[in-house]
Every structure is written in structure tokens, then in C-alpha cells.
Amino acid sequence: MTPPPTATVPGGRPEPRPEPRVEVHEDARALATSVAGELLSRLADAQSAGRVPQIALTGGSIADAVHAEVARLSPASGVDWARVVVWWGDERFVAPDDEDRNALQARRAFLDAVGVEAAHVHEMASTADADDVHAAAAAYSADLREHGSGEFDVMMLGVGPDGHVASLFPHHAELDVDDRIVLGVLDSPKPPPLRVSLTLPALNRARSVWFLVSGDAKADAVARALGTSDVHETPAAGVHGSEETLWFLDRAAASAL
Numbered sequence: 001m002t003p004p005p006t007a008t009v010p011g012g013r014p015e016p017r018p019e020p021r022v023e024v025h026e027d028a029r030a031l032a033t034s035v036a037g038e039l040l041s042r043l044a045d046a047q048s049a050g051r052v053p054q055i056a057l058t059g060g061s062i063a064d065a066v067h068a069e070v071a072r073l074s075p076a077s078g079v080d081w082a083r084v085v086v087w088w089g090d091e092r093f094v095a096p097d098d099e100d101r102n103a104l105q106a107r108r109a110f111l112d113a114v115g116v117e118a119a120h121v122h123e124m125a126s127t128a129d130a131d132d133v134h135a136a137a138a139a140y141s142a143d144l145r146e147h148g149s150g151e152f153d154v155m156m157l158g159v160g161p162d163g164h165v166a167s168l169f170p171h172h173a174e175l176d177v178d179d180r181i182v183l184g185v186l187d188s189p190k191p192p193p194l195r196v197s198l199t200l201p202a203l204n205r206a207r208s209v210w211f212l213v214s215g216d217a218k219a220d221a222v223a224r225a226l227g228t229s230d231v232h233e234t235p236a237a238g239v240h241g242s243e244e245t246l247w248f249l250d251r252a253a254a255s256a257l
């Protein structure tokens with residue numbers, strides 16, 4: 001009997017978490033539509049309950065497809081984007097108008113279209129706003145502590161073929177940082193090398209963690225993340241929501257399960 005998953009939270013203590021659930025879709029488009037619909041539904045439910053939900057976006061190609069579907073489905077959803085707070089799990093430390101910016105990707109795909117409050121969109125610093133990744137990380141940590149609610153409603157994460165999430169990569173020292181919520185990365189194996197990322201404990205400060213994974217290149221990483229607890233081998237294995245962890249997969253990404 002495998003023990004229930006645990007998640008490391010700030011201060012380094014492990015907390016038991018619910019078992020992950022897996023949802024498999026025919027292809028990337030169906031996956032993106034499902035995630036976008038589920039996100040809008042969660043946001044509307046939170047707002048109906050009088051709350052201002054806080055979500056964390058991720059970068060990458062399936063995230064971009066999800067963002068486009070959010071833009072398409074949002075008008076009929078009843079979500080008031082003026083009452084949603086947006087964060088990122090990681091960001092590339094490049095110029096603000098660099099195509100590599102996760103925030104630029106999200107703004108173009110949906111944020112600029114849905115009427116989100118500018119003050120509620122918390123971008124990680126670019127090279128125009130901070131001297132280096134460490135200063136950018138410190139600034140985001142201060143922003144989170146001042147404007148965050150202590151726990152994200154939904155933390156969305158892409159997964160790399162090596163099992164990385166955000167900018168936390170296998171066998172990198174950042175995986176063991178449990179006394180900070182944001183850190184700077186100098187040597188990302190996935191270009192660009194300079195990044196800012198939430199730490200594992202911060203990624204785990206989420207009610208609901210959603211992994212968005214498409215393509216057979218990720219199949220082994222998905223199988224490892226769902227079958228092991230070795231965070232250093234597969235960082236995605238170390239992130240679990242306090243209320244739920246959902247794996248949104250297409251058939252190709254689920255092919256090794």
C-alpha cells in the first residue's frame with residue numbers, strides 16, 4: 001500500500017495530500033478546451049461564494065492553447081475578471097517585450113481581452129525591472145506576501161519531458177529550497193537560462209494543482225510523476241494541491257500509464 005502523497009510547504013514540513021486524479025483527452029485541443037472550461041467554472045463558483053480567486057499561470061505551448069480557449073469561452077462564462085488575481089509559477093528573466101515572456105504570452109492570448117484589473121496581474125520582474133534574477137525573486141516574494149491570499153485557488157503547471165515544473169529542474173539545487181517562496185535560476189536547461197520561479201513549497205500552497213500535459217514526449221515524465229515520490233528525479237512528483245491534484249492529459253501524454 002503506497003502512502004498518500006505529501007507536499008513540502010514553507011518551513012519544510014511535509015503535509016499529507018489527496019491522491020492525484022487523471023483526466024485523459026483525445027488530443028491537445030480537447031485538453032485545452034477542458035482545462036479552460038474547468039478554470040472558468042471554478043472562477044465563477046468562487047465569485048458566487050463571494051471570493052476573489054487567485055490563480056497561477058504557467059508558460060509553455062499547452063498553456064498557450066489553454067489561454068486561447070479561455071479567451072474564447074470566457075464571454076459566456078459569467079466570470080468577472082475584475083475580481084480575479086493572476087500570478088505566475090515562473091517567468092523567463094528577459095526584456096518585457098521578449099517573445100519568451102510567459103506574461104506577454106498570456107496577455108496576448110487572453111488577459112488583455114477579458115478585462116482583468118491591471119493591479120490584479122502580478123508579473124514577475126523582467127530585465128527592465130530588476131538588476132538580476134535574485135532581485136526579481138525578492139521583489140516577487142514581497143509582492144506575494146503583500147497581495148497574495150496565502151494559498152492559490154488554482155496552480156496551473158506545464159511539465160517538461162524531464163519532469164520539470166515551473167523552472168525547477170531534475171537534480172537542481174533549487175528543488176531543496178524550502179525557506180523561501182521565490183528564487184532565481186541561473187542555469188535553466190530549458191532556454192532561456194535566466195528565470196524566476198516559485199519554490200516547491202510555494203507551488204504547494206495551492207488548493208488545487210493542475211498539470212497540463214500534451215504529447216508523447218512527456219509520457220515517461222507523467223508515468224514517473226504519478227508512480228514515484230522522487231522529487232529530485234521528477235520535480236512534478238513533488239507538487240500536490242491541499243484539496244486536489246488534477247492531471248489533464250491527452251492520449252499521447254497518458255500513453256505510458
Ligand SMILES: O=C(O)[C@H](O)[C@@H](O)[C@H](O)[C@H](O)COP(=O)(O)O
Pocket residue numbers: 058059060061062063090091092102157158159160164165166167190
Ligand atoms: O516557463 C516555462 O518554460 C514553463 O513554465 C515550463 O515549466 C513549461 O510549463 C514546461 O516546460 C512545459 O512546456 P510545454 O508545454 O511547452 O512543453
